[in-house]
Amino acid sequence: MSPDRPVPELPNWLTWWQRPFPDANTLLLPGRHTALVDTGFVGHADETAAWARARAGKVDLVVNTHWHSDHVGGNALLQARGAAVAAGAPEADAIARRDPGCCAAEYLDQPVAPYTVDIPLDDGQLLRLGEAEWEVVRTPGHTPGHLALWQPEERLLVVGDALSDYDVGWVNLALDGPEAATTALASLKRMADLAPRVILPSHGPIPADPEAALAAALRRAQRLVDDPAGAVWYGVRRILAFALMIRDGIPAAEIEPYLLARTWLTDAARLLDVTPEHLATELVTTMLRTGALRLRDGHLHAAADHTPVPPEALRVPYPRAWPPTTPR
Incomplete structure (x- = not known):
């Protein structure tokens, strides 16, 4: 991949915010029903809400790629201001039960303010986010409820922590079982089959070459399976x-x-x-x-x-x- 290759062009109906740790990157989709994909860490919830409000006014829907603390930290504040929250069905069910293991917050010692999930999401479900229709793609591995979002007309793929330009998501073999790495690899293969034009990761920059980024991620994920x-x-x-x-x-x-x-x-x-x-x-x-x-x-x-x-x-x-x- 050439280091001078330009980043693929984004449509003008979305706003992308690349954020340093401990926040995940945030995607804003303004429209009749403004949506925000992932909300950063709880310590920066006010900043997240102010950023979205300045660019789109009220947030109607939050969609979480998964429930780790750097992705759901603004949920509680935005929900208190009227936003609904959507998340993968396995995580939505656990949140509804108030399972002590929610968000792996206690396990990882990473704080998460309490929130609820209003809309459980299943594989293949269609969502109107901002000005476009997106498809939910189940991509378990990094967490059992991890999901991606696919916009077929523009061939945009929100990948959460499944991969970045330099990394793949870590897997928890203790909590999620010895097959978690194999599951993550299968999810990456499914995403590669979509042949996205643009990959929107939760950490780091937008990859300039999506095909190369997916190929590198598949190699990294295979190493986690093998070792x-x-x-x-x-x-x-x-x-x-x-x-x-x-x-x-x-x-x-x-x-x-x-x-x-x-x-x-x-x-x-x-x-x-x-x-x-x-x-x-x-x-x-x-x-x-x-x-x-x-x-x-x-x-x-x-x-x-x-x-x-x-x-x-x-x-x-x-x-x-x-x-x-x-x-x-």
Whole structure:
């Protein structure tokens, strides 16, 4: 792929916002029924809502590609202002039940403000978003309820965390089973078969060459299938980096107790057949050596570009303490 190849042209009836971590990219579709695809992290919910309001007025519908904290953080605020929320049926059902595992929020120690799902989405369902009709494409793997959105006339594909220009979504073999990587690979193959003209990922820039981006993603996903231990490592590195981003770092003296209190780490240690203590030490050592973490003023920080989060934004309850859902 030539580095000088231009990014594919976007239609003028949508607005794309590429955002640094800990927020997912956001897609705004203005129209009679203005829609917003993914709403960023809870610590930036006001910013998300203000951005959408300035460009389109009231948001009528939020569509989530999946329920991780960087995609649903503005849901509660926008819902309080009148927006409905749509999400993949498996996640919608769990949200309705107030399942303690919702959003993997407690598991990952990533706060999510309580929200409800008004519209469960199934594979093949058609949605009028802004000025165009989109098709829901089930793409499980990164999460069981992960979905993509396909606009066939313009051949636009919103891919969530399934892939980016530099990465593929991590898979959770402990929570979602040993077949999660194979499921993610099958979802990527389904998306490649659509031959999109434009890929709109949740992180990073729009790929200049969609075909090349999908081919690279398929190779990366195949490696996760072939190397389960590597897939586990891939996930824990990303989870720790995100934890450091949203907390503006963690004191180096506190990182081991923090990690040993995390279920995701003890699960990963079990899958790797090592002790949690060994994994905690190896994880930090490896990420420091590769430059993914930096030690500054006695604190460990994620090296990747990210936007600060106000500490008070993290003080929201885990889903087990969310209020029961009520009919809207």
